[in-house]
Amino acid sequence: MTALLSIRELSKSYKQVKALQGFSCDLDVGIHALLGPNGSGKSTLMNLLTQNLEQDRGEILFKGESIDSLGSAYRARLGFMPQTAGVPAGFTLYEFLLYMACLKGISRKEAKSQAEKLMEAVELSDCKNRKVSTFSGGMKQRALLAQALLGEPDLLILDEPTAGLDPMQRLKVKNLLSAYGRKHCVLIATHIVSDVEGLASHLLLLKKGLLVAHGAPRDLKASLIGLFWDLPAPELLHSHSLVKHLPAGARVFSAEKPSPGAVPATPDLEDCYYYHFGEVSL
Numbered sequence: 001m002t003a004l005l006s007i008r009e010l011s012k013s014y015k016q017v018k019a020l021q022g023f024s025c026d027l028d029v030g031i032h033a034l035l036g037p038n039g040s041g042k043s044t045l046m047n048l049l050t051q052n053l054e055q056d057r058g059e060i061l062f063k064g065e066s067i068d069s070l071g072s073a074y075r076a077r078l079g080f081m082p083q084t085a086g087v088p089a090g091f092t093l094y095e096f097l098l099y100m101a102c103l104k105g106i107s108r109k110e111a112k113s114q115a116e117k118l119m120e121a122v123e124l125s126d127c128k129n130r131k132v133s134t135f136s137g138g139m140k141q142r143a144l145l146a147q148a149l150l151g152e153p154d155l156l157i158l159d160e161p162t163a164g165l166d167p168m169q170r171l172k173v174k175n176l177l178s179a180y181g182r183k184h185c186v187l188i189a190t191h192i193v194s195d196v197e198g199l200a201s202h203l204l205l206l207k208k209g210l211l212v213a214h215g216a217p218r219d220l221k222a223s224l225i226g227l228f229w230d231l232p233a234p235e236l237l238h239s240h241s242l243v244k245h246l247p248a249g250a251r252v253f254s255a256e257k258p259s260p261g262a263v264p265a266t267p268d269l270e271d272c273y274y275y276h277f278g279e280v281s282l
Contacts, residue, residue, distance in 0.1 A: 010058035033200035079153035
């Protein structure tokens with residue numbers, strides 16, 4: 001069965017910097033999290049998927065067809081939320097959504113209906129006639145999410161969607177995306193593990209332009225069993241790699257049991273992030 005989005009040997013360089021190197025994966029219905037530190041190539045990949053950049057090598061297929069040949073037909077089924085974006089000066093939220101809907105080829109009547117529903121979904125209905133330039137950072141993030149959802153795209157690409165949101169807003173956005181991902185393909189790029197904990201069904205770990213690991217969160221965590229240990233505070237050993245402090249001790253990384261009081265830890269996503277992106281060695 002053909003995947004919704006197939007990425008094959010995608011590469012992109014900026015002069016001598018290899019931003020993306022032979023990236024390949026298939027994305028289908030569900031929530032996919034692209035994890036990696038700053039400079040790992042996440043933004044480059046998203047700009048290639050949204051056709052804001054042209055790859056050096058490789059291809060991107062949407063439902064089995066090249067997005068280069070599909071052109072506007074592909075972009076019509078794509079929703080993109082950049083981390084930051086300029087909004088035309090003087091636009092109210094409602095005007096901004098109608099403007100973006102027009103660019104997507106949505107009829108005026110349908111655009112009005114969708115704008116109302118999406119403003120309610122991101123809890124900005126009471127700001128309908130406020131200028132977006134007066135919004136706080138978190139409000140602008142939710143406005144950008146609303147425009148990305150116009151037209152109910154098959155493929156939704158989000159760059160740091162919860163940046164600037166308070167804990168309650170973050171939870172509500174995650175719930176909204178969880179529901180959307182049941183019928184659509186969602187790709188979330190972030191370097192914050194908590195953004196995708198319990199949300200993503202598939203993880204893609206990107207480091208210096210290379211896909212270093214991918215799979216279901218439970219499988220990635222299971223692959224690290226035996227490498228992380230919880231120590232009581234008195235036994236914290238400086239000779240082992242500290243992963244994080246715990247209420248009653250600390251978690252360390254070690255290929256062998258580091259001390260008599262060490263207890264095997266159940267790896268979590270933070271441990272996965274540490275293993276793949278921290279300076280560790282076996």
